[in-house]
Amino acid sequence: MKKTRQYDDDTIAAIATAQGDGGIAVIRISGERTLDIIKDIFSRDRKNPRPAEMESHHMYHGHILDPESDKRVDEVLCVQMKSPNSYTGENMAEIHSHGGHLVPKKILEILFKSGARPANPGEFTLRAYLNGKMDLAQAEAVTDIVNAQTEEGLKQAELQLEGALSERIGQYKDRLADILAEIEAQVDFPEEDIDHITKDRLIDNTNELIEKIGILLKTYEEGRIIKYGIATTILGKPNVGKSSLLNQLIRKERAIVSPQPGTTRDFIEESIEIRGIALKLTDTAGIRATTDEIEGLGVELAKKKALEAELIIAVIDSSNDLDNDDLEVLERIKNSKAVIALNKADIHSKIMENDLTAHIHKNRIIRTSAKLGTGIEELKDKIRELLIQTKNLSESNEITLSELRHKLALERCTLSLKSFLQAILTGESPEFLALDIRLALDSLGEITGEVTTEDILGRIFSKFCIGK
Numbered sequence: 001m002k003k004t005r006q007y008d009d010d011t012i013a014a015i016a017t018a019q020g021d022g023g024i025a026v027i028r029i030s031g032e033r034t035l036d037i038i039k040d041i042f043s044r045d046r047k048n049p050r051p052a053e054m055e056s057h058h059m060y061h062g063h064i065l066d067p068e069s070d071k072r073v074d075e076v077l078c079v080q081m082k083s084p085n086s087y088t089g090e091n092m093a094e095i096h097s098h099g100g101h102l103v104p105k106k107i108l109e110i111l112f113k114s115g116a117r118p119a120n121p122g123e124f125t126l127r128a129y130l131n132g133k134m135d136l137a138q139a140e141a142v143t144d145i146v147n148a149q150t151e152e153g154l155k156q157a158e159l160q161l162e163g164a165l166s167e168r169i170g171q172y173k174d175r176l177a178d179i180l181a182e183i184e185a186q187v188d189f190p191e192e193d194i195d196h197i198t199k200d201r202l203i204d205n206t207n208e209l210i211e212k213i214g215i216l217l218k219t220y221e222e223g224r225i226i227k228y229g230i231a232t233t234i235l236g237k238p239n240v241g242k243s244s245l246l247n248q249l250i251r252k253e254r255a256i257v258s259p260q261p262g263t264t265r266d267f268i269e270e271s272i273e274i275r276g277i278a279l280k281l282t283d284t285a286g287i288r289a290t291t292d293e294i295e296g297l298g299v300e301l302a303k304k305k306a307l308e309a310e311l312i313i314a315v316i317d318s319s320n321d322l323d324n325d326d327l328e329v330l331e332r333i334k335n336s337k338a339v340i341a342l343n344k345a346d347i348h349s350k351i352m353e354n355d356l357t358a359h360i361h362k363n364r365i366i367r368t369s370a371k372l373g374t375g376i377e378e379l380k381d382k383i384r385e386l387l388i389q390t391k392n393l394s395e396s397n398e399i400t401l402s403e404l405r406h407k408l409a410l411e412r413c414t415l416s417l418k419s420f421l422q423a424i425l426t427g428e429s430p431e432f433l434a435l436d437i438r439l440a441l442d443s444l445g446e447i448t449g450e451v452t453t454e455d456i457l458g459r460i461f462s463k464f465c466i467g468k
């Protein structure tokens with residue numbers, strides 16, 4: 001589908017800063033009527049209340065007036081950005097008013113009375129995309145920047161906004177366009193089969209491209225973890241030191257620690273950053289066979305959390321012999337990403353690393369003392385190492401794939417290319433061959449947004465906040 005203007009030419013307005021207490025609020029306006037509206041409501045001085053011309057991209061001091069009463073509403077700074085040199089590509093303005101709850105809302109109401117309408121979530125960025133200011137992958141990166149939780153996540157979002165992913169996709173597209181041109185050159189000679197040299201070249205080039213895309217696809221797992229963090233469950237039988245370990249990891253007393261087994265009956269969730277990764281950490285009730293009904297509910301919940309977790313930190317008390325409850329925990333981590341904290345290393349040990357190697361690789365076991373805080377840094381290093389192989393993404397310019405939408409599109413592209421290779425081998429006609437390449441191109445176009453539907457756009461931009 002061609003990119004068309006899928007919206008009316010309404011002028012939209014929204015408060016772009018976080019609502020609530022704050023020194024300044026920024027109100028954003030975009031659309032055809034922006035400059036007229038500003039002329040109506042912004043006055044630079046009393047004698048010459050509404051000057052005809054304000055230079056684009058210049059900040060002016062003045063007051064917002066209520067056009068009905070001509071009363072001053074607030075003292076503000078106002079800047080206009082004339083089309084096409086603005087974020088949306090349309091005429092835009094920003095009013096920097098006093099913050100708080102009342103003033104920005106009052107100004108917004110005046111804007112609505114003067115002909116603007118409330119902006120939908122992400123509508124400024126949607127307009128930027130529709131007006132060709134950025135492609136779809138770049139537009140998506142705008143929310144990623146706002147939502148970034150870690151340095152590395154932010155760096156990845158910045159790279160994507162700068163167009164690093166789009167550029168890579170562009171390289172793939174260029175290669176496909178070359179392949180397509182070569183095939184289309186054959187269409188004029190339908191009675192002749194494509195010669196061997198050309199065939200071999202097409203096959204080699206396609207294989208090379210499939211490999212390149214494969215390398216990018218492989219970054220998805222890490223990219224997703226860097227961007228969204230990872231759901232992590234602390235698992236172990238009661239009293240092994242799970243809550244103490246959580247407290248060490250978050251470095252504050254949040255989970256309730258008690259010498260009596262079975263204290264953490266539901267679960268506690270904390271978000272923390274470990275070595276650049278956002279961990280959504282859940283401390284659970286201890287897993288053990290119990291007849292206590294309420295504790296049993298906690299145990300069930302712990303098992304459920306273990307199933308949902310993408311990473312498990314299993315805690316074993318090394319000062320006691322392994323029992324059936326420990327074995328149940330070890331059984332649960334078998335098919336998961338997991339590390340073991342062999343805890344209470346500060347007192348006499350009955351369990352050694354070697355006793356656990358039947359269940360987990362030795363290098364995933366860390367001796368800790370949640371009481372003294374030893375082994376915690378090693379545990380953090382181990383978690384990072386387990387999740388991300390790349391050294392430090394905040395310092396590298398390597399891009400990672402982090403959106404499922406992008407991954408699926410690249411997979412579809414690869415499938416079309418494989419079908420193309422198959423078709424060459426079975427001697428299909430050039431027209432037929434061209435079809436697969438066009439499909440592959442379309443899949444790439446979905447990522448950058450040349451090929452899109454209102455449905456996809458709706459889903460992407462509804463995740464934005466209002467004013468973005």
Ligand SMILES: Nc1nc2c(ncn2[C@@H]2O[C@H](COP(=O)(O)OP(=O)(O)O)[C@@H](O)[C@H]2O)c(=O)[nH]1
Pocket residue numbers: 236237238239240241242243244245256257258259261262263264286343344345346347368369370371372
């Ligand atoms: N000596 C020692 N005691 C610990 C350690 N970790 C936890 N404890 C103690 O073990 C008991 C149970 O700890 P808690 O964190 O509530 O265990 P949970 O039931 O697994 O959450 C408490 O008395 C803690 O002080 C440790 O590394 N060494």
Ligand SMILES: [Mg+2]
Pocket residue numbers: 242243244256257263264284285286
């Ligand atoms: Mg506990």
